[in-house]
Amino acid sequence: MSPLDPELLDVPEAAAIRDWATERGILILAHSYQDGFLQEAAHFVGDSLELARKAAETRPETICFCGVHFMAETASILCPEAEVFVPDLEAGCSLADSCRAEDLARYQAHLERKLGRRPVTVAYVNCSAAVKALSDVICTSGNARAVIDSIPEDEPILFVPDRHLGGWLNETTGRRMVLWNGACEVHELFSVETLRELQAAHPGAITVSHPECPKPVRDASDYVLGTAGMLKLARETSGRTFLVGTEGNMLYRLRKEAPQNEYVAAPGASCACNLCPHMQRNTPEKLWECLNRRAPRIEVDPEHARGARRALERMLAIV
Ligand code: SF4
Structure with a gap:
């Protein structure tokens, strides 16, 4: 990938980026596993289904997709007339x-x-x-x-x-x-031993884990939910502590959209951050450069797209 353009290194605030994109008819979509800045810069934040639906309903001319490659491909497939750009073309997915x-x-x-x-x-x-x-x-x-x-x-x-x-x-x-x-290399690393320690330190907390977690972790959880399900449960709950077994940036969204609860990340077996290294490839600088350059662009083989x-x-x- 080419180095970042020095003239574009002065990145505006997230809200200013969103306004800038709105004026130019660019829809910014961000997955819930993106960091807080990218979530704030986006017009819509969601899971794969929500973003696929949003792309299909909105039918914008240009989409900047903050997520990983397969997600941007999906948006391109459902919006064939739209140009779809991504901050980093090499943001892939182990799964x-x-x-x-x-x-x-x-x-x-x-x-x-x-x-x-x-x-x-x-x-x-x-x-x-x-x-x-x-x-x-x-x-x-x-x-x-x-x-x-x-x-x-x-x-x-x-x-x-x-x-x-x-x-x-x-x-x-x-x-x-x-x-x-x-x-998934992120969810695979959640361990039931560290989860049990966390539960002992937070008696009364609600444990939610993603179905991509291994069975012992799922079995030790109160709820097994996708990210939209986690968010719904958190919004409907008040004054509780949640132990959250999914990608670490999901906590940003939970804290923002259901601030009446506390959220603690369930630690992985070898890493406490639980951040997806592929999602982390997208940065504010790359987003700003992508919007300005309208590149890199997602191309899907027409037969695969059909x-x-x-x-x-x-x-x-x-x-
Ligand atoms: S967290 Fe990262 S590696 Fe895991 S499924 Fe999502 S994009 Fe792929």
């Missing part, structure tokens, strides 16, 4: 990288031979456009149960790429989906 399209195609063919029929492939949104195009329907952590429940019970299902989310769905829906062996749009629209029709 998306764990499932390559060519490996998935081979495994689907293997399962079809073994089962005598092709399984329905459900893909968690954290995957590439090429993987989405090979899938029948997409889901997010917030709507995954509804998506699984919409598939007839006698249909075999292959769930990709997160084995922890897939395991939780098998437990809660009673299905026996075949699971891809992928994981297949991925079909699978995404099936999800949007369910929830």
Whole structure:
């Protein structure tokens, strides 16, 4: 990536950036795992589903997406007429990288031979456009149960790429989906031992963990929720302490939108910050430069975009 333009290093305040973008018809979207400055600069902050919906409803001409690559691809697929820019093109995702399209195609063919029929492939949104195009329907952590429940019970299902989310769905829906062996490098590191220590230090606290966390962490939690579900629970609760098992920047959003509670980050096994290194690639300086240069731009292979749009629209029709 080219070095930052020295003339653009003097970054305005977050609200001024948002106003600047509004005047130029640029919609800034930010995932809840982005740092506080980027969340403040955005017109909308949300999880993958909320941002995908916002992009599809708003149909802006230009989107600057503060998140990781697959999220910006999704916005581009659902808004094909929009130009989509990202602060850092190399902001990827370990979970998306764990499932390559060519490996998935081979495994689907293997399962079809073994089962005598092709399984329905459900893909968690954290995957590439090429993987989405090979899938029948997409889901997010917030709507995954509804998506699984919409598939007839006698249909075999292959769930990709997160084995922890897939395991939780098998437990809660009673299905026996075949699971891809992928994981998020941030949620994988939450440990039940450190969570138990934190719970002992905060008696009476409510523990919420993301379904991408390993089963022992989920089992030790009061609630297993996607980020939108966490936010809803926090807004509906008052005067409590929450122990939060998800990416560290989610606490910024919780504190801002439900300040009547206290929030404590559940520590990972080897790192207390729980920050996603891929999300952290996006900085205020890169955002400002991206807005000014209208680059780097997200390009999606048209064939992948067509297949991925079909699978995404099936999800949007369910929830
Ligand atoms: S938090 Fe995990 S799933 Fe989300 S972008 Fe980072 S590596 Fe990927």
